[in-house]
Amino acid sequence: MVVSAGPAALVSRAAVLERFETPIRMRSVEVPEPRPGAVVTEVLCAGICGTDIHLQDGRLPIPIPVVLGHEAVGTVAALGEGVDSDALGRPLGIGDRVMWASSIACGTCYYCRQIGEPTLCANRSVFGINRRADQFPRLSGAWADFQYLDPGTTIIRLPDDVSTEAAISLGCAGPTSVHGVVGIARPRVGDTVVVQGSGPVGLAAAMYARLSGVERIVMVGGPAARLELARTLGVADAYIDIFEVKEPAERLVSVLRDTQEGRGGDVVIEATGVPSAVAEGLEMCRPAGTYLVLGQYTDHGATPINP
Ligand SMILES: [Zn+2]
Ligand SMILES: [Zn+2]
Structure with a gap:
């Protein structure tokens, strides 16, 4: 559900982990306009990964509050300046169905540059895991109506013959x-x-x-x-x-x-x-x-x- 109170105040629901070992809270968050290089997606479906349960239990030292959800399929709601294609160079437009990588590696640390293991990146930014919900852009997890994808996110447009359900089943796995x-x-x-x-x-x-x-x-x-x-x-x-x-x-x-x-x-x-x-x-x-x-x-x- 989207509550719109004028062009500058699109509001998204977001499921926020505010304290470990407590229930997830539903909050309303204003959807920001995408900055240059960023993309705002409307989430069609998001997965619940085993990791989400462990995060709620406090088994990883992550910053909170956080909007959970690191696997999702969505449609492009707004494109920041300069974004016109997906990670494979195919044209990207409003309404396109997309998936995106859960993390953005820095590309310059030892693990990124020397040994080619971006999943070990010391400065890795991970949607739904280590992104604070009280800092811009706030909507950095998929358990929300909208998710903000920062510049550098690997975004893939889904082929028409791949269903949303089929795609999300392999979202994180x-x-x-x-x-x-x-x-x-x-x-x-x-x-x-x-x-x-x-x-x-x-x-x-x-x-x-x-x-x-x-x-x-x-x-x-x-x-x-x-x-x-x-x-x-x-x-x-x-x-x-x-x-x-x-x-x-x-x-x-x-x-x-x-x-x-x-x-x-x-x-x-x-x-x-x-x-x-x-x-x-x-x-x-x-x-x-x-x-x-x-x-x-x-x-x-x-x-x-x-x-
Ligand atoms: Zn996962
Ligand atoms: Zn790195």
Whole structure:
């Protein structure tokens, strides 16, 4: 719902995290005009990521208040001076359906420039996570009617044949998995990949592993409804339900049995957000294999590892 009280006072609702471990508050925020290079979008839909729950619980030292929401699809509501194309150089106009990257890296720090890891950027600005809702432009998260995209935001116009629902399903899980699976773990043709977790990131990780040409994917996850969805999508070849096979030692036996000659996964991908899964997953990996920690973003405490 948009409340308009004249051309200079477009007001947006915004879901604001004002204090940790308290309910999100609905606030009214004036929508600013885009400055040169910026874009204002009207949010069509925004995702609730596991990280949002962890942020509300105060498991990451972020500045508050913050308008949450770091994955969204929207339409272009206003373009700042100088913006006429998306990140791929395609024309961009009012009303176009778009998605945007959740963060803007500085491009000049050690991680950006020397090792090419913008997700580790020391000065990274992340929508819906480390942007204060009490400073301009205030609407820096997607849980709002409108979101302000600062200059430098990677904006992509969506193809007409991609539905809004399909796009948002990979809003955060998609880029996370492309970066982790395709960019870092790089499973090879013929590999066996074990995916721990069957949430959005686990499903997406399995899909991108499949696209990488791997031979076999073993998914260790739950609850049953999620594994059922995974089966329907056909993202893996074998499924182990952690609520059925409750003991880690038992799960390990099942996983190893499902890998080539019982060696373990060539690549094991953690997508659970549960610290103890890391210790368990390392055992599922073959010697000299690759273990990718993809699901641990916020602080859920330490876990013992037997090296
Ligand atoms: Zn997320
Ligand atoms: Zn940087």
